[in-house]
Amino acid sequence: MQSMITAQDITRELQTLGNKKKAAGLQRFFQTQPGGYGEGDLFIGVSVPTQRKLAGRVYRQVSPGEIARLLGSEIHESRLTGVFILVLQFEKAKGEEQARELVNVYLDNLEGINNWDLVDSSAYKILGPWLIDKDKSMLYSMARSKNMWVQRIAVTGCLYFIRNHQFDDILRLSEMLLDHPHDLIHKAVGWMLREVGKRNYQVEYGFLKKHYRQMPRTMLRYAIEQFDDEVRKGFLQGTIV
Numbered sequence: 001m002q003s004m005i006t007a008q009d010i011t012r013e014l015q016t017l018g019n020k021k022k023a024a025g026l027q028r029f030f031q032t033q034p035g036g037y038g039e040g041d042l043f044i045g046v047s048v049p050t051q052r053k054l055a056g057r058v059y060r061q062v063s064p065g066e067i068a069r070l071l072g073s074e075i076h077e078s079r080l081t082g083v084f085i086l087v088l089q090f091e092k093a094k095g096e097e098q099a100r101e102l103v104n105v106y107l108d109n110l111e112g113i114n115n116w117d118l119v120d121s122s123a124y125k126i127l128g129p130w131l132i133d134k135d136k137s138m139l140y141s142m143a144r145s146k147n148m149w150v151q152r153i154a155v156t157g158c159l160y161f162i163r164n165h166q167f168d169d170i171l172r173l174s175e176m177l178l179d180h181p182h183d184l185i186h187k188a189v190g191w192m193l194r195e196v197g198k199r200n201y202q203v204e205y206g207f208l209k210k211h212y213r214q215m216p217r218t219m220l221r222y223a224i225e226q227f228d229d230e231v232r233k234g235f236l237q238g239t240i241v
Helices: 007-017 020-029 048-061 064-071 076-091 096-108 116-120 123-131 137-143 148-156 159-163 168-176 183-199 201-211 217-223 229-237
Strands: none
Touching: 007 048, 007 064, 007 076, 048 076, 064 076, 064 096, 076 096, 076 116, 076 123, 096 123, 116 123, 116 148, 123 137, 123 148, 123 159, 137 148, 137 168, 148 168, 148 183, 159 168, 159 183, 168 183, 168 201, 183 201, 183 217, 201 217, 217 229
16 A cells, blocks of 8 residues: 655655756746736746656645645645646546545635646646536636636636537636736636637637627737638727628
C-alpha cells in the first residue's frame, strides 16, 4: 500500500525545484504588483510541465483534505499543482459520491483559484463535466459574483458543454457579461464564443450579429479570430447588419 503524501511534502518538493530568476519573471507575467490582477501572489519558479509531472506521480496518494491545503497555499505553484491533482482525481473518480466530494473541494476553495492559469486548467475539467447533466443555476450565480476569477470559472467551465454541442448556457452568460469592465473576462467570453463557432458557425454568427456593437473590442476580436477576413472586417468596421 502506498503511503499518503501531504501538502507540505508537495510544497517542499516544489521548493527544491524552484528557480529565483524564473520566479521573478512569472511574478511580472502574472501581474503580482500592486494593482495588478495577480496582486500579492507568490511564485517560486517551477515550470508547468514539472508541476504536471509531479501531480501525475503523486495524485493517487493525496487525500481531498491535503488537496484543499494545497489550494489554500500562498505559493502559486502549490495551488496549481493542487489543481492538477484534483483534476486527475476527478477524472479517475469511481462513482458519483467520490466525484461530488472532489467537486466540493473545488467549490469550497475557490479563493485559491485566483489567476487565469488556475481557472483555465480546472473549470472545464471539473465543473463542466459535473454540471453537464445537472441544474446549472450555480453558473449564473457565479457570473454575478464580484470576484472576477469566480466569474471566469463560470465562463470557461462552459467549454465542456460547448464541446458537447450545448451552447445555450455560454450564450446567456456571455450576454450577462457584455458590459464587464475587465479584459480577462472579455478574453474568456470571446474565447468561448470562438469555440462555439468552431462547432456551429451560425450560432456564433447570430449571437455576434445581435450583440457585437455592444461588445468590448477585445471580446469581439477573440470571438471572430477564425472567421474569414471579409466577415472579420465587417464586424470590426461595424458593417454587419
